[in-house]
Amino acid sequence: MNAQDKHSPKPVSVTTGPIGRSRKLYASPAGFPEVRVPYREIAFEPSSGEPPLRIYDSSGPYGCAEFTPDLAAGLPAARPWLAAREGLENYQGRTVKPEDNGFASGEYLVPPCPAPRAIYRGTGAGPVTQLEFARAGIVTQEMVYVAHRENLCRERAFENAAARIADGESFGASIPQFVTSEFVRDEVARGRAIIPANINHPELEPVIIGRNFLVKINANIGNSAVTSSVAEEVEKMVWSIRWGADTVMDLSTGRNIHNIRDWIIRNASAPIGTVPIYQALEKVGGDATKLDWEVFKDTLIEQAEQGVDYFTIHAGVRLAHVPLTANRVTGIVSRGGSIMARWCLSRHRESFLYERFGDICDIMRRYDVSFSLGDGLRPGSNADANDAAQFAELETLGELTKVAWDKGCQVMIEGPGHVPMHKIKANMDKQLAVCGEAPFYTLGPLVTDIAPGYDHITSGIGAAMIGWFGTAMLCYVTPKEHLGLPDRDDVKTGVITYRIAAHAADLAKGHPAAIERDNAMSRARFDFRWTDQFDIGLDPDTARKYHDETMPKEAHKVAHFCSMCGPKFCSMQITRDLREEAAAIAEREQGMADKSAEFLEKGAEIYVEAGE
């Protein structure tokens, strides 16, 4: 069901149903029946003789043919084990305050999501975060879950290990042939990967973010100026994960953000990230100079109790860094960065986020909210890439990473931004060096500034490259970047573009399972299995639509040619004929070679004596 068509621009529910002709299924690792890992399975035309292809699936229950969402009830728990986990306590939780929703009231107040739930926090007695469990040598259900999830098709790839492993350049990553739960535990314990999974977000289907796993992508959503329905806000998240967003950041501002966030999280199968300083700023009337630790702390707890899985914290914007931006072409372009720069300068004192970083860790640890250490000084133009301000902040982020790790918190690091191609790798290398291999999470980067309207492409180029070099998650950019708010089509275009970038990176890194899908596509192309080609692709609907524009008849779906060359010039068909001819020639030549060998074997004499 498509929740939004021409006659109903404002969805009353959300988009559900399978993608193309694929089928959603769940599989459980041996011994873990409660761990139900989602996949999409693409079946091929019987003529292919190929088994179905199982692919990674981020769409949540919404991708099921039989799922009927009830937004008020929220999703069923994908992590039922949390309720029984030791070291967590159920408590009353913070009371929602009028400023949490921007003082919206009466008819302007979006009602809270009625989905019933208990609020948890760590007792302090034992491990709470995935990092703490990992260090303690404990494999959590989340680790089992992501290990299985990352392994799609790897069993087959493993059989072909020698051929596959050689084909890639991973720049020092250590991608295993097969992902075990123990490998996941070890990567999390080292801080090289994170599983953003707030204990108050049981609806979450766990995702691992790290250089030695499949490259992930994030989509940003935000509330509309006029919110007509909560379904509309939830649909933005559902639509993003449908097309392949692994995590979703809610960058909403203004009124009702607490309650809308509630609706989103209760219905989110993907990790949700936020930038708490945005809400804190709303609470002080939008005046950055009025921010303080108390309002920020209260906002952290508010959002942690709701179940936000990762927070962008711009603690690397230090007072001393701000003057480094003075001669930039585009100054500071991160919202959070500029808020903190203004705060620092107006008081001429060190950032309270930096000074209170240990306290922030203590709060986030209790809920296992992961850090996304924000790059508030990222470049806003190619001219400002890799400058002193950017790298000074990155070094601070490295310092803070170690503090957060010591406190037991999971950490990833945000990166640029706008960077020409020849300066991209230096970003990755420096991040690895100064942040102890904590996962890198970059925005693009855009490799040129001259194409407003096409910045999904300018940034997709940089994203593919930095993903190859080792970035663990790529934050999408839509065609509307720098110009306006993305609509539904823009979000889809952004997500698909970034799925391309992430997959291209997986291929180039030599990920053992990545090329399976490409090969399935190539075989379908060579066999002229058109509907299989549509289904294997990232966007079956668009592929089918484009094909129909030139060749609308159903008979053309089995045509042994396409509209580019037509039947007479079809190179693929010619090749098929050639292959048969070439095989015949090879056989003939082998025959000659055999004759020749026999000839030599018999002494290379021209005449063989009679009787032999």
Add this chain to the structure above:
Amino acid sequence: MNAQDKHSPKPVSVTTGPIGRSRKLYASPAGFPEVRVPYREIAFEPSSGEPPLRIYDSSGPYGCAEFTPDLAAGLPAARPWLAAREGLENYQGRTVKPEDNGFASGEYLVPPCPAPRAIYRGTGAGPVTQLEFARAGIVTQEMVYVAHRENLCRERAFENAAARIADGESFGASIPQFVTSEFVRDEVARGRAIIPANINHPELEPVIIGRNFLVKINANIGNSAVTSSVAEEVEKMVWSIRWGADTVMDLSTGRNIHNIRDWIIRNASAPIGTVPIYQALEKVGGDATKLDWEVFKDTLIEQAEQGVDYFTIHAGVRLAHVPLTANRVTGIVSRGGSIMARWCLSRHRESFLYERFGDICDIMRRYDVSFSLGDGLRPGSNADANDAAQFAELETLGELTKVAWDKGCQVMIEGPGHVPMHKIKANMDKQLAVCGEAPFYTLGPLVTDIAPGYDHITSGIGAAMIGWFGTAMLCYVTPKEHLGLPDRDDVKTGVITYRIAAHAADLAKGHPAAIERDNAMSRARFDFRWTDQFDIGLDPDTARKYHDETMPKEAHKVAHFCSMCGPKFCSMQITRDLREEAAAIAEREQGMADKSAEFLEKGAEIYVEAGE
């Protein structure tokens, strides 16, 4: 004027007029009044205090506000000097045969373009090709033309030489700070660059293609199944160059191709390329096995007399290479490659293109048609990239390059195709090594096969990278690749995507003039000059449209914020405030430093004696 709107899907004329608010102008190098080099000039809002930005312009006379095309008369000569060039003879030319137009007749025959013209060929007495002139130490008007054309803004860049030259990684290219005619001559003489410019195409505005010049892009066009008007066919070319195609390949097949090609070339300011084997195949009824030297030779002369500037010749597909494709996932995917493979296998003999290569050179030299040595065995999938068949052909192309050079012909080399990121550079390195630095001209490459409907993006990623590594021209791919025939919007999307890739490559190579346009954009962003941002971009119409969707009011074009952050959160505005504050702080600190220096200077004594 837009030639195609909703009420008139079939253009009766072609699209003309300026792009955005830019102005087309012509400039002449000192001492060469007949050499009129086109530029587009973008003027900024007076508040900027910036001089206009001059950019490369490929749109031909169509980009002029005052130009009224007369397709039947053709374009005025952009190279009037050709008529007076020594070593050329005017002759009758070949008579058009019924098979040239696929035996179309009566109402089905498109009439020939009536534009009057003389047909020339080299006499053999002296140099004809740009390569021959260059080797003889003669600087042609074409060389003067492209030197000026490549220099936009370089005068300014030159002043900043030290800063600019360091910022880039050119992988061994030798991009000069300033392009002189002598530099062009030297590059052409070495075979490192070509100026495709048939002596029978006086309408041509010369373009240089080489690793040490701006990266160029090509757009492919082809006739429709039912041709309703010649204007429609010419419009495809005009539309492509309007958005930035540097050259256009006419890949038409079927009826009327001779006459349609005539209309296109007589109205083409850009170099036109073709694949003559396509037309030769039409002439033998589509049966590759019936091709022979005579029909091919006749087709070469036919097209050379019309003024085609470069021919794709698949002479590298040798008999011995064909069996190397037998175990590929997608066999042979080049049309020309599969035609020649079929020819070779059906007769079990060596390719006549290979055996007659010297004769082909002799014909092409007489008209200065450049070679585009076709990669008939390019991979059709990531799985087949960089395999034995592909590289065996590339080595043959290297061998043929030397033959063509010896014959005085200009040469570029076609390249893949479908290549994962980690295998792209090997293509460039091998091409440079085996083809003596002849310019590389690649199709994409596509870095993954899983995104039909988005192959402009999968290929744009690879194109940007291989352009950075040294490819001189990038052949575009549209969103319809693998699915159907591109429409007008697809062509535009493909061209813009490839302009992004080419420009990103120029930036990364450290081209001294490239970053000027990015910086102009970044300054306009920082100043909130919205209309300037639209105009500086590759596609002003789309950028303005996207901005209008969220902020339609004209007042918003001067708003000091955008729809993403709104007025309260605007990071750029905050930065502007910060900059003032930071400057004040710096001044204060400088004041302290001055005091400190003064203190030390005076002996660092706490108390200074009275009277001093």
